[in-house]
Amino acid sequence: MSKKENILIIGAGLCGSLLALRLAQRGYNITLVEKRPDLRKIEQDAGRSINLALSDRGLRGLRLAGVEEAAKKLCIPMQGRMIHHENGKTFLTRYSGRSHEHINSVSRPGLNMLLLDACEKMPNVKLLFNMGCEEVDLKAASASFTDHTTGDKVQLSGDLLFGTDGAGSAVRKSMFLSRDFLFSFSQNWLTHGYKEITIPAAEGGGFRTDKDALHIWPRGEDMLIALPNLDGSFTVTLFLPFSDSDYCFDNLTTPAMVMKYFKKEYPDAVQLMPNLVEEFFENPTGPLGTIKCSPWSCYGKTLLMGDAAHAIVPFYGQGMNASFEDVVVFDEVLEQYEGNWPKIFSEYENVRKKDTDAIADLAVDNFHEMKEHTASDLFQEKRRLELQFETEFPSEYNSKYSLVTFNENIPYSEAMKRGRAQDKAILNLLQDGKLPDSLSLHEKLEKVKKETSEILHDDAVVKNL
Template sequence: MKEKQQNVLIIGAGLCGSLLALRLGQRGYNVSVYEMRPDLRKVDISAGRSINLAFSNRGNKATKLVGLEDKVKSLCIPMTGRMIHDAHGNTFQSNYSGRDYEYINSISRGELNALLLDEAEKHKNVNIYFNKKCKSVDFEKTTALFKDHNTKDEFVEDADIIIATDGAGSAMRKSYYLGKKFLFSFSQDYLTHGYKELSILPKENGDYKTYKNALHIWPRGNLMLIALPNLDGSFTVTLFLSYDEGKYNFNNLTTDNRVLEFFQEAFPDALALMPNLVNDFFENPTAPLGTIKCSPWHYKGNTLLMGDAAHAIVPFYGQGMNASFEDVVEFDKVLDQNLGDWEAIFKTYENTRKKDTDAIADLAIDNFHEMKGHVNQVIFQEKRKLEMALEKEFPNDYSSKYSLVTFKEDIGYREAMLRGRAQDKAILNMLSDKKIDINGNLKDILYKVKQETEAILEDDRIAGLYQR
C-alpha cells in the first residue's frame, strides 16, 4: 500500500477532521475534505460569540505531532483550577493538581479550527470543500453522497477510504445504523439536564470581570453554572439545568422575571456580572447533553468513524476535543505499524482505542455528578485536599483520578478510570473509617492509599470484573 497513491475522503472539517486532514496530508495521502458549513475563516458562523473548550495534555500530544504546539499555545488561557462560588457568594479555588506545572487551558474553538484548516491547506495534496453536506455513505461501494448548499446539486464522491469526522450527528453513522448490513451496536443516552450558553462580557476597559485563570463553577446540587475565559476579556458561561425537574428548569423559565428571579436566588454574584443575561438566555438555544457509543467503527477496509462521530461525550471532564485529538494520534501510531491493508489498520485502531473512549464517556458522566454535587460535600473536599497535598509532596508518586485522566497523557483513559476510581474509593472509605486523617503524616497516608488501591483492584480482578 503506497501512501501517496491513496485517496482519502474525510467528511467534516471540524476540529478532528481538520487535524486528521493535516496529519494525513503530512504523511502524503491525497486528502479531500467535505464540510457542510461555510468556511469559518470567512463567515462568522458562531453568531458573534466565541465558544471555548478545555484543552489539555492529550490534545497537546496531537498538536506536537503535527508541529503546531507553539502556535496552539498562543491561543490558550491557562486555568490552574476550579474557582468555586458558593451559595453565599464566597469563592475558593481548588487547583486541578498539586503540581504547579499541571493545568488546563481555555481555547477558542473557532481560532483553533481556523489554524488547523490553514495548516492543512498548506499541503497541495489536501483539498477542503465547504458548504457540501453529506447525506449518506454507501460503505459497501466506499462512496459518499453530498448536497451542495449553494447550488442544491447532489453529487457522489468515491475514494479508497472514507473517514467520517462529522460529529455527534454523523451522517455516516446514520448510514451504518439504517443500512442494517451488519450488526451495529449503538447507543444515545441523554442526561435529564440540558445546557445553555451565556456570557460575561469584558469591562469597558477590556479587562476580565472576574479572575481570569480559573474555570469558575457555581455548584448548586442539582444544577450548575460554569464560566471559561476568552482572549477578548469575556467569559463563556454555561448553565446546566434540568429540563423539567426542580423549582426552576428550562421548561418553566419562560419569562424575563423568572430568569432573573432564578439567577438572583441561585447565582446572585454571577448575575451581578451579567447585565446581558436575559437577552442571552432567550437568544441562545437550549441543547441536550448526550453520550454516543457505537461499534464497529469501521466497515471492512472501506470506512471509519472518528472523533465525536464515533464517541460523543458530555462536556464535564473537558475531554471531548482532547479525546478526538488523541484519536488522530492513536490512528497515526497504527499507520506506523505498516499493517498492509486498511481493514487491518481500522480493526487494530478500534481494538486499541474503543476501550479508552468508552471510559472517558463514563468518566465524563461521573464528573457531572461530582461537579454539581460532590464538590460541596465535606468528605469529597477532604479527599481533594489530601490528594493535592500528596501530589505536591510526592510529585512523581501520586496522581489523583483527575490528574490521571487529564495530565497523564501516556496512559489510556481506561487505565486512568480503573486506577482513579479505585483510589477514590480507597481514600473515601479510609477517611470514613478514620483509617486516615486529613492532618496525618503524608508519607504514611500515601503508603496506605497505595496499599488499599491495589487491594481494591486485586479484589475486583479476582471477582472477574475486568474480564470484559
C-alpha cells in the same frame, strides 16, 4: 514508493481537520468536506460551545501535526476550579499539586481556523465547504452531498472514507441503517440541557473576574460554569434540568423568572452578565448526550473517528482532547500496518475503543461530581489530601483527575480503573476515620496506596475468574 491512496474525510471540525492535516503530512491525497460554510469567512454563531478545555492529550495531537506552539498562542491557562458558594464566597481548588499541570481555555473556532489554515497550505488537501452529506455508500467509500450554495447534488468518492462528522454523524447513520452487519449503538441523554451566556470584557478590555480558573457555581441539581476568552470575556454555561424540577428550562419562560432564578442561585454572577435575559431567550438550549457504537469501520473502507464514533458530555473537558488523541493513536497503528487498511481499522478500534468508552463514563461521573460533590465536605477533604500528596510527593501520586488530564501516556481506561480505586480507597479511609491527623502525610499516602492495591486485587479476582 507506491502512490498513496485518495482519502475522503467528511466533517472538517476539530477532529477532521487535524486528521486531514496529519494524513496529508503522511502523503495521502485528502478531500476534506464540510457541510457548514468556511468558518474563517463568516461571523460565529452565538451560544454553541465557543470555548473548550485543551489539555495534555489534545496538545499531543497538535504536536504530532506540528501545530502545538501555534495553538498555545490561543490558550488561556486555567490552574484550577474556582468554586462559587451560594453565600458569594469563593475558593480555588487546584487541578494538580504539581505547579506545571494546568488545563487551557481555547476558542473552538479559533483552533479550527488554525487547523484549516494548516490544511490549506498542504498541496495534497482539497477543502470543500457547504456540502451536506446525504448518504454514504460504505462499501464503495463514496457519498452523495447537497451543495448548499448551488443546490446541486454532488457525488464524491475516495479509496477510503473517514467520517469525522460529529455527534450527529451522517456516516454513522448509514452504518446504523445498514442491514449487512450487526451495529451496536447507544445514545444516552442526560436529564439536563445547557445554555450559553456571556460575561463581556470589562471596560478597557480586562477580565471581570479571575481569568486563571474554570469557575463553577455548584448547586446540587444545577450548575453554572465559566471559561475565559482571549478578548477579556467569559463564556458562561448553565446546566439545568429540562423539566420536573423547581427551576428547569420548561418553567424559566419569562424574563422575571429567569432573573429570579439567577439572583437566587448565582447572585455574584448575575452582576457580571448585563445581557443575561436577552441571551437566555436568544441562545439555543442544547441537549447533553453520550454516543457509543461498534464497529467503527466496515468493509475495510469506511471508518468513524472523533465525536462521530464516541460523543461524550463536556464535564471532564476531554471531548476535543479525546478526538485529537484518536488521531495520535490512529497514526501509531497506521505506522505499524500501513497499506493493510482492514487490519489498520480493526486494530485501531481494538486498541482505542476501551479508552473512549472509559472517558465517556468518566465524563458522566464528573457531571455529578461537579454539580453536587464539589460542595460536599467529604469530597473536599479528599481533594485537599490529594493535592497535598501531589505537592509533597509529585512522583508518587496522581489523582484520578491528573491521571485523566495530565498523563497522556496512561490510557483513559487505565486512568479510570486506577483513579476509581484510589477515590474509593480515600473516601472510605476518610469516612471510617482511618486517616487521623496523628499520621504523617507520607503514612497517609502509604495507607491509601495499600487500600488501593487491595481494591484492585479484589476486583481482579472477580474479573479474571
